[in-house]
Amino acid sequence: MFDGLKAIVGENGWRNRENAQRYFEDPRDRFHGLSQLVVLPKSTEQVAEIVTFCASNRIGIVPYSGGTGVVAGQLSIDREDNVLLSLERMDAVREVALDDGVIVVEAGCILADIQSAADEAGMVFPLSMASEGSCRIGGNLATNAGGIQVLRYGNARDLCLGIEAIMPDGSILRELAALRKNSTGYDMRHLLIGSEGTLGIITAATLQLKQKNPENLTVLCALSTPADAVSLLHQLRADVGDVLSAFELLSHVGLEILERIFPNEISPFSEPHDWYVLIEAAGAVGLRDKLEQALGDTIESSLVLDAVVAESESQRDALWRLREMMPEANRLSGAICNSDTSVPISKIEAFIDETVRALAAIDSALTINCYGHVGDGNIHCNVFPPPGLSKAEMLDKQADKIESIRMAINETTHSCNGSISAEHGIGRLKVTDLQHYGSAAKLTVMRQIKSALDPHNIMNPGALFPLEEVSN
């Protein structure tokens, strides 16, 4: 059966398990993919041929971009007969159209390469996250990725004007026009964005470029509580307007973990504080003065306890490494649970307090590192085993406790009207959680859309929906 697929992509267009281990690995070392074949098409037409072949032969397809997804959406962990379709050979920038303010890219373009292409054209592509050196735009759109500049520029969905995709019957949807307005019925772009490869394969996208700003400012502020971080966000916005592009929460616990794992990355403050926010702002000439003045006021009122302003690019980079290396520090430090919670901004403090209380009731010796995107209400809550116990030992002997921890965070999220997946998606990891917390009406409509577009469930079977619910 797989010979037909190999013939479509040619000799250099496929890999098997033996020569392509990386396609079967999970960035957090929890899952292993079981697929036997990876196909690497070079063009939209080849992707269409592959999908048509798979539709006729009822072969499941798992789209794969950068493989940095953390919910196992890109890994066939439950079936060997799904084929992995990697977009990595489709990585061309098709066009930079400055008059339209867009860049048209193929789905396999690495996010950092799109940022560089925008920069060379004198513009900015603001989607940005710690995995940007490896993740690809197809995966970013399929998960509606967020990252650190959502506060000002929105998430992947907000930055995408057009899309090209292969639908489950093999037809090519060409909707790449750079239109800011288009009121002609259902918007297929928005259906495909965030669908995690379950409704089609994104092959290209038209993305919005933003203007560069002449002045920017990066500052790390020390604070007493997460509620103070929210107050600071509101106060600065009121004082200087919508110039804040990132507003990232860090904690003393998190910086201690970071310093232990990466001894060169150290807090710039001489004394520790309980909480910090890393702020990035960009705007017209005069922005630095205005913002420094506004920050001075917050120090005077004791809302901000201390602040360090980056005076050079290298100082800016050092401050940003404290935030960007946090996911890797958590992984290397043996986190047993990593939430991707979003709550209304007004509930951030309640979410953190209630989570800490609920986890202490399970085991008061757990270490908890809450950090994330305050401006988006998106808090990642990482939990570590009690001292003396490793992640492996806990997975082996206390799997039930890990599940209780995960569910306690889910329950707190739910009680705060939050979402169990702010920016990572559902993948295969959170399918049961979605069934549990998703509203009945939403789940019914999702199933109806899935069966209408992909009646044989060939598109990423096992992701978003339970495998048995829509089988091929």
Ligand SMILES: Cc1cc2nc3c(=O)[nH]c(=O)nc-3n(C[C@H](O)[C@H](O)[C@H](O)COP(=O)(O)OP(=O)(O)OC[C@H]3O[C@@H](n4cnc5c(N)ncnc54)[C@H](O)[C@@H]3O)c2cc1C
């Ligand atoms: C260190 C680290 C930091 C991270 N930080 C962030 C962050 O700040 N914000 C954030 O949102 N995420 C973050 N992530 C998660 C991850 O990087 C993002 O979800 C990213 O958008 C996934 O892109 P990818 O190319 O790696 O996709 P993959 O992992 O390859 O795929 C992700 C999902 O999209 C589907 N898919 C992939 N390509 C296509 C396509 N062309 N068409 C249809 N479906 C497709 C896959 O089947 C899978 O379901 C982080 C991950 C790591 C490891």
